[in-house]
Amino acid sequence: MGVEYHVAKNGSDTGRGTEQEPFLTINKAAALAEAGDTVIVHEGEYREWVKPQNPGLSEWRRITYQAAEGEKAVIKGSxxxxxxxxxxxxxxxxxxxxxxxxxxxxxxxxxxxxxxxxxxxxxxxxxxxxxxxxxxxxxxxxxxxxxxxxxxxxxxxxxxxxxxxxxxxxxxxxxxxxxxxxxxxxxxxxxxxxxxxxxxxVRKCCFYPEITGIDYITVRGFEMAQAATPWTPPTADQPGLIGPHWSKGWIIEDNNIHDSKCSGISLGKEISTGHHYFSKRQDKPGYHYQLETVFAAKKSGWSQEKVGSHIVRNNTIHDCGQNGVVGHLGCIFSEVSNNHIYNIAIKREFYGHEIAGIKLHAPIDTQIRNNRIHDCSLGIWLDWQLQGTRVSSNICYRNNRDLFVEVSSGPCLVDHNIFTADYALDNHAQGGAYVNNLVRGKMVQRKMLDRSTPYHEPHSTDIKGISVVYGGDDRWFNNIFIGDDDLEDVGTAHYNGYTASLEEFIETVQNKSGSDHEAFNVVEQPVYINNNAYLNGAAPFDREEENFVSDADPSIKIIEEGETVYLEIELPEEFEQQSGKIHSTHTLERVRLVDVEFEQPDGSEVVLNKDLLGEEKEQESVLGPLSQLQKGKNRIRIWG
The missing domain is CATH 2.60.40.1180 (Golgi alpha-mannosidase II)
Structure with missing residues (x-):
C-alpha cells in the first residue's frame, strides 16, 4: 500500500502532505511520490507546470495523480x-x-x-x-x-x-x-x-516530465488548459499540454484538456532523434529526416519494452491549435478511446501538414476506437507504419476531412465508423481493410511512388523492409457509401482497372516484360471488394460481384441534443436484401508486401462481430456500422 499525498490551495509546501496538512503545489508532491503512491489534488487553480520526478515500476505499481472526488482541480499554463x-x-x-x-x-x-x-x-x-x-x-x-x-x-x-x-x-x-x-x-x-x-x-506545458523514462503514471480527473506548446511535427521534440515524454505505460483519463497553442495530448518522440533539421538545414527533404528519425530511434531503443503502451480514454479535448492527440514513435501499442475531440485547428491562425484531431505517426498496434470527433480541420490522420493499427467505431462529423491514411503498407483495419465530411477519406496508403463503415463524402486514393517508408515484423518495432505505396491491396466489405449532387468520387469506382485477386496480380506481373521491379510499378495491386451498398450516386467497383445500388437519397443527418448524438437516415425498401458476413482474420486476405495477417495486438484472431455500439452481430447482418439499421426511417442514438 503506497503513500497518499494531498495538495490543496490552503496548504504549504513545508507541510507533511497529509489531508490535514496538505502541500500547496502539485510539484512538491511530484518530487516525493514513488511507485505505488497517489497524489490527490483538491479544488482550485494550480498555475504550475507539473513535472513528475519519479516513475512507477509496473502496471500494478504506478504513481497516480488525481483530482479529489467531486472537486474541480484545474492546472493552467497561464x-x-x-x-x-x-x-x-x-x-x-x-x-x-x-x-x-x-x-x-x-x-x-x-x-x-x-x-x-x-x-x-x-x-x-x-x-x-x-x-x-x-x-x-x-x-x-x-x-x-x-x-x-x-x-x-x-x-x-x-x-x-x-x-x-x-x-x-x-x-x-x-x-x-x-x-x-x-x-x-x-x-x-x-x-x-x-x-x-x-x-x-507563460508555460510550455501543464503536465509533462522534463526527463524521459518516467513510466507508469496515471493522470485522472483534471481540467488542464492554456499552455504555450510549440509546433509538433514528427521530426522534432513533441511536447504537449500533457504527455509522457518518451516513457511507457501512462494512463490519461477523464480529463478536460483545452486551449493548447499547438497540441493537447502528446504520445510522441523526444529531441535526441532530431529536431526540425529540415527547417534548420534545408539540405534535403523533410521526408528523409523523418526516415532517419525512425532508424535513429530504433538504435536508441525504440521498442515496446521502453516506450508506448499508453491509454488515453474518456477525455474531452478541444480548442487546440494543431492537434488533440499527437505522437510519433512513442504512440506504439497504445489505446485512444472514448474521447470527445472537437474544435481542433479551426482558428486557422497558422497551417501546416501536421494538423488533426488525432495525428499519429508509426502507431504500431495502436487502437483508436469509440471517439467522437467533430468540428476539426481534419478528424483522424494516420501517417507512416500503420501496422496492426485499428480505427474502430469512431463518429466523425462536421470536419473538413474525416480520415487520412498515408504512406503505409498495412495491415490497417478501419471498421464500424461513421464518416460524414464532404471530404471523407484520403487514402494514400495500401494494405487496408475497410469493413462495415458508413461513408458519406468524397474519397481520394493516390499512389506514393516517391516515398519509401518502413514496415515491420508482426507486433514489433523491428524493421523488416521499406516500400513505396503502389496503391490497392485494400479490402472493402459491408460498407454503406452515400453520394450527393455536390460530391464526387464517392464509392469504390476509383479502383476500376485494379486486379481482383493475388493470383491475377502475380500472373499479370509475370506476363510483363522488363526487369522484375518495373512490372510491379505498372500492374495494379489486387483489391477485394464485395457486399457494399451504394446510395444516391455513389459508384461501385466494376468487378464487385454482389452489392446494392440505389439512387435513393437517405437524407443522412447527425443530430446533437445536449451530449447525446443521434444518426438519422432513411434507407430504401430493398436495403435489407443485401447482407454481409462477419469478417475476421480468416476472411481478410493477408497484406501483400508486409506478408502478415490482420490480427489483434497479441497475435490472436480478430473477429469483427460487434457493431459501433458494441452490440453482438449475427453471422449475416445488415451492412454498415449499426446492427439496428433497417429499411425506412432510422433514428439511432450513437453517443451519450
Whole structure:
C-alpha cells in the first residue's frame, strides 16, 4: 500500500502532505511520490507546470495523480494579468518584465518547424478573457481594427469554408518584445480587462516530465488548459499540454484538456532523434529526416519494452491549435478511446501538414476506437507504419476531412465508423481493410511512388523492409457509401482497372516484360471488394460481384441534443436484401508486401462481430456500422 499525498490551495509546501496538512503545489508532491503512491489534488487553480520526478515500476505499481472526488482541480499554463492600462480606444496594453517569463517567453517564441506552411508571424503566446482565446494580429494596426472574416480558406482542401467564430475574431492581440520587457496590446472591446479574468499563457506545458523514462503514471480527473506548446511535427521534440515524454505505460483519463497553442495530448518522440533539421538545414527533404528519425530511434531503443503502451480514454479535448492527440514513435501499442475531440485547428491562425484531431505517426498496434470527433480541420490522420493499427467505431462529423491514411503498407483495419465530411477519406496508403463503415463524402486514393517508408515484423518495432505505396491491396466489405449532387468520387469506382485477386496480380506481373521491379510499378495491386451498398450516386467497383445500388437519397443527418448524438437516415425498401458476413482474420486476405495477417495486438484472431455500439452481430447482418439499421426511417442514438 503506497503513500497518499494531498495538495490543496490552503496548504504549504513545508507541510507533511497529509489531508490535514496538505502541500500547496502539485510539484512538491511530484518530487516525493514513488511507485505505488497517489497524489490527490483538491479544488482550485494550480498555475504550475507539473513535472513528475519519479516513475512507477509496473502496471500494478504506478504513481497516480488525481483530482479529489467531486472537486474541480484545474492546472493552467497561464497567469492572470491585472495591470492593464489604456492604449487607445478599446485597446489596452500590459507591460511585463521579461524576468516574469524566465527562459521561455511565449510572446517571443515564434511558431516554427518542419512542415509549417502558413505562418504570418505567429508566436506561442496567447491572451484569454474569461477563458476565451484571442486572435494574434500581424501588427498593431490590426489590433485597433481587427480582421474579421465570415469565410476563411481551408488550406488543405483549398476551399472557402465558414469561419468558426466570427464574433471572437474582433478580439485581437499583438506583442512587442525587447531586451527587458514584453508589451502586449489587446482589443478588449466592451470588457475592462482588470475587472475580468484576463490571462496570458507563460508555460510550455501543464503536465509533462522534463526527463524521459518516467513510466507508469496515471493522470485522472483534471481540467488542464492554456499552455504555450510549440509546433509538433514528427521530426522534432513533441511536447504537449500533457504527455509522457518518451516513457511507457501512462494512463490519461477523464480529463478536460483545452486551449493548447499547438497540441493537447502528446504520445510522441523526444529531441535526441532530431529536431526540425529540415527547417534548420534545408539540405534535403523533410521526408528523409523523418526516415532517419525512425532508424535513429530504433538504435536508441525504440521498442515496446521502453516506450508506448499508453491509454488515453474518456477525455474531452478541444480548442487546440494543431492537434488533440499527437505522437510519433512513442504512440506504439497504445489505446485512444472514448474521447470527445472537437474544435481542433479551426482558428486557422497558422497551417501546416501536421494538423488533426488525432495525428499519429508509426502507431504500431495502436487502437483508436469509440471517439467522437467533430468540428476539426481534419478528424483522424494516420501517417507512416500503420501496422496492426485499428480505427474502430469512431463518429466523425462536421470536419473538413474525416480520415487520412498515408504512406503505409498495412495491415490497417478501419471498421464500424461513421464518416460524414464532404471530404471523407484520403487514402494514400495500401494494405487496408475497410469493413462495415458508413461513408458519406468524397474519397481520394493516390499512389506514393516517391516515398519509401518502413514496415515491420508482426507486433514489433523491428524493421523488416521499406516500400513505396503502389496503391490497392485494400479490402472493402459491408460498407454503406452515400453520394450527393455536390460530391464526387464517392464509392469504390476509383479502383476500376485494379486486379481482383493475388493470383491475377502475380500472373499479370509475370506476363510483363522488363526487369522484375518495373512490372510491379505498372500492374495494379489486387483489391477485394464485395457486399457494399451504394446510395444516391455513389459508384461501385466494376468487378464487385454482389452489392446494392440505389439512387435513393437517405437524407443522412447527425443530430446533437445536449451530449447525446443521434444518426438519422432513411434507407430504401430493398436495403435489407443485401447482407454481409462477419469478417475476421480468416476472411481478410493477408497484406501483400508486409506478408502478415490482420490480427489483434497479441497475435490472436480478430473477429469483427460487434457493431459501433458494441452490440453482438449475427453471422449475416445488415451492412454498415449499426446492427439496428433497417429499411425506412432510422433514428439511432450513437453517443451519450
Amino acid at each position: 497567469e492572470r494579468i491585472t495591470e492593464w492600462e489604456k492604449a487607445e480606444g478599446t485597446v489596452w496594453k500590459a507591460v511585463i518584465s521579461n524576468e516574469f517569463f524566465g527562459e521561455y517567453n511565449p510572446f517571443k517564441e515564434e511558431l516554427f518547424g518542419d512542415w509549417v506552411i502558413y505562418n504570418p508571424g505567429r508566436h506561442l503566446g496567447e491572451v484569454y478573457v474569461n477563458g476565451k482565446s484571442f486572435y494574434e494580429a500581424e501588427n498593431y494596426d490590426q489590433v485597433v481594427n481587427p480582421v474579421v472574416e465570415t469565410e476563411v480558406l481551408d488550406r488543405w482542401t483549398n476551399k472557402i469554408v465558414p469561419a468558426h467564430d466570427t464574433e471572437q475574431m474582433k478580439y485581437a492581440w499583438y506583442a512587442e518584445v525587447d531586451e527587458k520587457q514584453t508589451t502586449i496590446f489587446a482589443n478588449f472591446h466592451d470588457y475592462d480587462p482588470n475587472q475580468e479574468v484576463t490571462e496570458i499563457n
